[in-house]
Amino acid sequence: MAIEGTSEKRERRIRLGMVGGGSGAFIGAVHRIAARLDDHYELVAGALSSTPEKAESSGRELGLDPSRVYSDFKQMAIREAKLKDGIEAVAIVTP
Numbered sequence: 001m002a003i004e005g006t007s008e009k010r011e012r013r014i015r016l017g018m019v020g021g022g023s024g025a026f027i028g029a030v031h032r033i034a035a036r037l038d039d040h041y042e043l044v045a046g047a048l049s050s051t052p053e054k055a056e057s058s059g060r061e062l063g064l065d066p067s068r069v070y071s072d073f074k075q076m077a078i079r080e081a082k083l084k085d086g087i088e089a090v091a092i093v094t095p
Contacts, residue, residue: 013039013040013041013042014040014041014042014088014089015042015044015045015085015086015087015088015089016035016041016042016043016044016045016087016088016089016090016091017043017044017045017046017047017076017080017087017089017090017091018031018032018043018045018046018047018048018090018091018092018093019046019047019048019073019076019090019091019092019093019094020047020048020049020092020093020094021046021048021091021093022046022048022049022054022055022057022058022059023048023049023054023057023058023061025093027093028048028093031091031093032062035091041089043062043064044064044065044068044085044087045064045065045068045069045070045076045080045086045087046058046059046062046064046068046069046070046076047069047070047071047072047073047075047076048062048069050072051071052071055069055070055071056069068080073090
C-alpha cells in the first residue's frame, strides 16, 4: 500500500461489518482505524459484543444505523445478506 496520493478513482468504499471490537476493546479501535487508512472500507454494521445491550451501546457510540447493530454474528450475516446495500466484508475482532 502506497502512502502517497493517487489519481486512481474509486466509485465507492467496501461495506464492512465487524464482529467484536465494541466499547472498551482497544483492538476494535485499531481495526477500525486500519480499515480506513487506505479509504477502501466503510463500517456500516456490527455484532460488536456478546451481550445485546453492549452491542447496541457500541453501535450508538460508533454512529451506526441502529437497525444494523446485531446481537450476534449469525443474525448479522442473515440480515445483511438480504439487504441491497449489505456488508461485503467482515472484520473479526476477538481475543
